[in-house]
């Protein structure tokens with residue numbers, strides 16, 4: 684009887700562990716604050732987060748004609764890419780640490796330009812993001828996770844289309860909108876209670 688009880692406990696612990704797919708920019712890294720700060724310094728226009736009401740970084744939000752022009756600028760700002768010096772969002776690293784210590788796997792799923800990868804790896808190390816698995820990938824849904832957290836409207840739609848049986852969480856931002864079947868968080872403090880409710 685004792686052995687059976689132990690295996691039930693073991694199974695319970697195993698089942699409660701999750702692979703949590705976490706996007707970086709707009710979720711852990713404050714990309715908006717980073718680029719708008721450098722943009723104002725260089726081009727003199729102040730852009731507030733609330734001004735960013737759709738996905739994309741070209742006109743009319745910025746003076747850049749196409750997104751590719753934005754990325755050309757963002758590739759080299761004072762000798763490093765925009766991704767080198769981004770702040771983390773309040774509570775993000777603490778929450779990821781708590782989840783990691785509880786046995787969950789933090790899987791980083793980031794879709795980035797090729798030139799940003801070294802800066803992002805340095806950034807992940809400097810900010811002590813608790814992960815052993817990092818993917819730079821556009822088709823994030825192909826990396827098997829139980830939960831996915833993202834802020835990009837097209838990524839959230841892809842998750843819903845390709846892996847609708849998984850838990851999909853939108854990090855609410857001014858440039859994304861609610862999607863049927865997608866859970867919302869607006870603050871890192873909301874994540875663990877939401878995961879516990881699954």
Ligand SMILES: [Mg+2]
Pocket residue numbers: 706707708709710833834835
């Ligand atoms: Mg993002």
